[in-house]
Amino acid sequence: MQETEPKHAKAGVEAASAIIETESPRSGRGGRPTRAAAEALDRRILDVAASLFASQGFAATSMEQIASECHAGKDTIYRRYPSKASLFSTLMETLRTRIVSELDAHMESAGAPADRLRRYARSLLEINLRPDLIALRRVALSEAIPIGGVQPTPVAQDPFMSRFAVLVKEAQADGVTMKGDPLFIAEQLLYATSVLPANAAMLGEDRFADPAEQNRYFNRAWDLFFSGASPRD
Numbered sequence: 048m049q050e051t052e053p054k055h056a057k058a059g060v061e062a063a064s065a066i067i068e069t070e071s072p073r074s075g076r077g078g079r080p081t082r083a084a085a086e087a088l089d090r091r092i093l094d095v096a097a098s099l100f101a102s103q104g105f106a107a108t109s110m111e112q113i114a115s116e117c118h119a120g121k122d123t124i125y126r127r128y129p130s131k132a133s134l135f136s137t138l139m140e141t142l143r144t145r146i147v148s149e150l151d152a153h154m155e156s157a158g159a160p161a162d163r164l165r166r167y168a169r170s171l172l173e174i175n176l177r178p179d180l181i182a183l184r185r186v187a188l189s190e191a192i193p194i195g196g197v198q199p200t201p202v203a204q205d206p207f208m209s210r211f212a213v214l215v216k217e218a219q220a221d222g223v224t225m226k227g228d229p230l231f232i233a234e235q236l237l238y239a240t241s242v243l244p245a246n247a248a249m250l251g252e253d254r255f256a257d258p259a260e261q262n263r264y265f266n267r268a269w270d271l272f273f274s275g276a277s278p279r280d
Contacts, residue, residue: 088117088119088123089127091117091119092113092117092119092124092127092128092134093137093138093141095113095116095117096108096113096134096135096138097138097142097179097183099112099113099116100135100138100182100183100186101179101182101183101186102182104186104189104190105131105135105186105187105190105191106190108131109131110124110125110128110131110134113134132191135187135191138183139183139187142180142183143206146174146207147206147207147210149170149174150167150170150171150174150207150210151210153166153167153170154167154210154213154214159221160214160217160218160220160221160223161218161221161223161224163214163217164214164215164217164218164224165269167210167211167214168211168236168237168240168241168265168269169240169265171207171211171237171240171241172240172241172244172245172261172265173258173261175241175244175245175248176244176245176248176255176256176261181245181248181249184245184249185249188249202230202234203230208230208233208234208237209230211230211233211236211237212229212230212232212233213229214233215229215230215232215233215236216229224273235272236272239268239269239271239272240265240268240269240272243264244261244264
């Protein structure tokens with residue numbers, strides 16, 4: 048069966064093409080691109096790479112194709128990224144950095160520890176169900192990691208989980224969560240509230256595309272988890 052290109056991937060390519068048409072690099076002294084032009088090119092490369100990896104997979108996407116879609120020379124791409132694996136790793140790290148910034152807003156938000164923990168967990172579910180991240184995660188797990196293109200991040204070093212553990216520890220101090228290793232509890236809470244919907248989406252199911260269904264699942268999973276994780280006398 049012939050696979051069709053996902054709409055979100057096609058939209059990403061079109062968006063990148065629009066940038067190409069409207070942003071021509073300007074040269075500074077000596078004919079070198081200005082910093083703004085270089086940064087715009089970096090963003091364009093990553094946007095195009097994200098769309099191609101998501102729609103075609105890791106193996107089927109070549110550096111030459113990325114260069115062509117970016118209207119950039121191969122040498123330009125290879126000066127920045129010596130290999131396809133390096134480009135994919137940089138792409139995933141860039142996305143991670145953006146998400147960390149987004150999640151840090153929840154870390155700084157006011158409220159009771161239990162409420163802050165709940166908002167963070169709910170945000171992780173929403174993030175894990177974003178179509179672009181689902182597509183790239185599918186590529187990472189099925190292709191890039193098995194062939195050594197990228198390395199998985201250990202849980203203890205994962206910036207999402209380290210922040211999650213901080214919130215669990217605050218909830219423990221407030222007496223709303225049982226004692227124990229905060230990172231382990233955070234990991235189990237993630238499994239309870241996000242992993243099943245994320246895996247279902249990666250397998251092509253769309254039942255969690257509706258935010259109302261996400262809320263129903265999350266609320267049930269949250270209540271069930273904390274009925275077993277609440278402090279015991």
